[in-house]
Structure formats: structure tokens, C-alpha cells
Amino acid sequence: MDVPTIEDVRAAAKRIEAIAVRTPLVRNDALDAALGAKVFVKAENLQRGGAFKMRGATNAIAALDPDVRKRGVIAFSSGNHAIAVSTAAKLFGIEATIVMPSDAPRIKLETTRGNGATVVTYDRVNESREEIGARL
Numbered sequence: 001m002d003v004p005t006i007e008d009v010r011a012a013a014k015r016i017e018a019i020a021v022r023t024p025l026v027r028n029d030a031l032d033a034a035l036g037a038k039v040f041v042k043a044e045n046l047q048r049g050g051a052f053k054m055r056g057a058t059n060a061i062a063a064l065d066p067d068v069r070k071r072g073v074i075a076f077s078s079g080n081h082a083i084a085v086s087t088a089a090k091l092f093g094i095e096a097t098i099v100m101p102s103d104a105p106r107i108k109l110e111t112t113r114g115n116g117a118t119v120v121t122y123d124r125v126n127e128s129r130e131e132i133g134a135r136l
Contacts, residue, residue: 012055015062019091020055021047049083057084061092069094074136076100076129079108086115097136099129 025040032038044052061073072095075085082098089096098112102121113119122132 012059012063016055016058019048019058019062019088023047049080049087051080051084053080053084054087057081057088058091061085061088061094072096074099074133076133078104082108082112082117082119083115086112086117089117090115099132099136101129 023043023046026043027038027040031041042052044050048054057075061069064073069092073085073089074097075081076099077085078101082100082104086096086098096115096117097120098117099120099122100109100112101124103124104121109119109121120132120136122129
């Protein structure tokens with residue numbers, strides 16, 4: 001695996017700048033006092049989809065060759081990544097299929113479907129998400 005360079009980070013930032021929300025850093029005096037240091041927390045709960053995973057999903061889809069992108073994407077997730085991929089796919093106008101465990105939180109399943117993704121559920125004890133993804 002290649003270690004990303006600063007150029008890779010800058011390129012990713014450029015790819016997602018129109019989609020990702022610039023979330024603030026916040027501090028809390030009580031937390032600072034408890035830890036004896038200034039603690040900065042990135043408020044990624046304010047990101048589209050409610051998690052930092054939106055940045056990675058958007059970057060991954062944006063980096064795809066347009067001919068590959070138009071075929072759609074498949075991902076595995078039980079929650080936040082599913083929402084991020086389905087949101088990014090919707091924004092790019094492409095199809096997304098998300099393989100999710102049948103016992104994933106209902107809100108995660110519904111939100112992913114609500115974003116227009118096809119959700120394929122599986123039994124995480126008896127089935128392999130990788131095998132399901134390969135078949136799809």
C-alpha cells in the first residue's frame with residue numbers, strides 16, 4: 001500500500017471541496033481542564049451523512065474514471081459508510097449497491113435506501129459479504 005503524499009491529500013481536497021462540508025473545530029473548557037491540555041474536536045457529526053466517512057466515499061467516487069463511475073459502485077457496510085457511499089452516489093447521479101448485515105441498525109438501512117441505494121442484506125454469521133459482492 002502506498003502512503004499518501006501531501007499532493008494526494010491536496011488532490012482529494014480539491015475533488016471533494018464542492019460536496020464536503022467544512023466542519024468546525026470546537027473546544028470545551030471542562031474537557032481541556034480534565035485532560036490538562038487544549039483539546040480540539042472536529043465536529044464531523046455536522047458532515048453530510050453525519051460522519052467523516054462522507055469525505056472518503058466522495059473522494060473515492062470522484063476519483064473513479066468516468067466510464068467506471070457510470071457503472072455504479074458496490075460497498076460493504078453496517079452503517080456510516082453505507083450512508084456516505086449512498087449519499088455520494090446520489091450526488092454523482094450513479095447507482096450504488098450496499099451490502100449490509102440484516103441486523104444493521106434500522107435507521108442506517110432506511111437512510112441508505114432513502115438515498116436511492118439498493119441494499120442487499122446478509123446474515124453476517126452464515127454468509128460472506130465479500131462473496132455476495134463478487135456475485136453482484
